[in-house]
Amino acid sequence: MKGLFLFSIFVIIYGSLFPFDFHYVGWLEEGRYAFFSHTLSEAELPDILGNIILFLPYGFAGSELITRNHKQRKYYLALFIIGIFLAISLQVLQVYLPGRVPALYDAIWNSVGLFFGVFLARVMRLNFPGILASDDRMALLALIISWIIFLLVPFFFEFNMEILKENIAIHLDMNEHRFANVIFYVAIWITYTKLIDEIHPTKRNVFLSLDFSVIIMLSAKIFVYRDFIEPELLSGGVIAILLMHSHLFDKISPYKTAAMILVPVMFYNSLYPFEFYSNPFKEFMWIPFSELFSDDMLPIIRTVFYKVFAYGAIVWTFYKSFPNAKWINYFCLIYAGSIEYLQHLTLTRIGGLTEPLIVLFLITFIHQKPKIFNLYDDAELPADLDRKKF
16 A cells, blocks of 8 residues: 555656656746636536546545554644645646646645545445455456546546437447457456456455446446447457356366457557558657647546556466466566557557556556465365374
């Protein structure tokens, strides 16, 4: 949890001050006006959501750290004061960044996100203490949330019969279902199911089932304004449901099956249509996540959460398939770096450091659990045998 807390502070500072091209601005002449010129009513919904989400992990991880270490309530006051001071300070610093728009209301919504994070931690502590007690389960829960965010971005729901009919027609058109994407999403949905089982192993709940998730989340997508339609999500989900209800995975490992599909298909999709072209003027994106700061952030944010879950699924399924292997982290880093380098050589795709950094983040927070070999299996030893003699 300490790692999540420190990482959330890094993300807040990095996201607020990028691209770090500071220029001098007179505070009394221009800076003060820029800082106070925007009112709370001018904030747009995407900005509000972004500012709330930015500080939510800080409040969540900070609250959980205080609870775990049995600190007094005065530490909560320190958490709020430091968070609000950080939010206001970053807005002041944005005055000196020509490409950023400082606004006091951003700090207000940041503070709302901080309070929501603390509230969420308290609710989870009361209702799901088993998940919060384990950093490993928390990391897997974050992975599941990244998949849900990918499915539902941009979160703007609207009922429109014309759009609804068009979306249904696309899903029914078999020409819209690329085979590579279908089998990729089969593996993704299988991984999603096993992640749910991992963080909630003792209780079976229909609301956590694969069937319910596919139906609800994909139905919700139909009513999302400015949605990104991928019919393979539905066909892949249906096939995954059939496989999970069959007895296939009683005979073969679902983790190895998912990993063996994800690795080659993601490599294929990342470089498709394989149009390599030498362009000396094409720049490699050395600054991670620089693509996030574009005019239309929603498709980029969706892509980042997709990559977080896809690479997380690869890392975790390899961990589960080969619990004692030492090469997995190196393989995943080389794999992501190779994709980025080859994308740099293609005609339309852009290579950078974002994906290797995502993998580095994932292997830091998702832990491998080595399997200990026991020579004396309990099932094979006589019941009256005293194991202490060994």
